Amino acid sequence: MCGRVKTPEELNEIRLEFQFVEDLVADYAPRVNTAPTDPVPVVTLHDGKRRFELMRWGLIPYWAKDMKLGFSSFNARADSLATKPVFRDAWAAGRRCLVVVDGFYEWRKADKQPFYIALGNRAPMTFAGLWERWKPKDGGEPIRSCTIITTAANALMAPLHDRMPVIIGPENWPLWLGEEPLADPAALLAPFPGERLTLWPVSKAVGNVKNQDANLAERVSAG
Numbered sequence: 001m002c003g004r005v006k007t008p009e010e011l012n013e014i015r016l017e018f019q020f021v022e023d024l025v026a027d028y029a030p031r032v033n034t035a036p037t038d039p040v041p042v043v044t045l046h047d048g049k050r051r052f053e054l055m056r057w058g059l060i061p062y063w064a065k066d067m068k069l070g071f072s073s074f075n076a077r078a079d080s081l082a083t084k085p086v087f088r089d090a091w092a093a094g095r096r097c098l099v100v101v102d103g104f105y106e107w108r109k110a111d112k113q114p115f116y117i118a119l120g121n122r123a124p125m126t127f128a129g130l131w132e133r134w135k136p137k138d139g140g141e142p143i144r145s146c147t148i149i150t151t152a153a154n155a156l157m158a159p160l161h162d163r164m165p166v167i168i169g170p171e172n173w174p175l176w177l178g179e180e181p182l183a184d185p186a187a188l189l190a191p192f193p194g195e196r197l198t199l200w201p202v203s204k205a206v207g208n209v210k211n212q213d214a215n216l217a218e219r220v221s222a223g
Helices: 012-018 085-092 170-177
Strands: 039-046 049-057 075-077 096-101 103-107 114-119 125-134 143-152 163-165 197-201
Touching (some): 039 170, 085 125, 096 143, 096 170, 125 170
Parallel strands (some): 049 143
Antiparallel strands (some): 039 049, 096 125, 103 114, 114 197, 125 143
């Protein structure tokens, strides 16, 4: 699963990489310990052009009566996207996105030791996601929200947890976003190669979402 991420400290590299036509990210505030319901940077395709925006992490389906569903829908299993009601409409409609982070945290099941996982080259990490637009019944402003898709863990992640987020490499961004034809998007929902990732133990303070110390993602002794 993926329930805690570190959002990018700097967006300039991301803007250069993606060459956004429409950039809606303003007043951005990076968070070293980002949790569900927090805003996360997201890339979508809008009228054939890449759009950069912030979305609420935790997908709220358009038919929801209120926002409660968004508290438990921050992850979506790759094997149930087409059948689980909260995700199936976004999946069928091709509302795919990329959630952009620096890395993510996972807790080792055996002893609850948290680890930080990043790309080996420390480049921004892009997760496969789905997005949705929800409009409150009271006529308030629409909310755009997203979920991170998960798949089986690779060999590197397996000692920590049996699942991991789907990471989309730059070579597959056009396919996932829909810029290039893709017969079966599910084909991209595979475990990311472990040799392209790195991980290390971090402070257990990351377990409290109120902790936003800049050193939370730094290596510590695992005891």
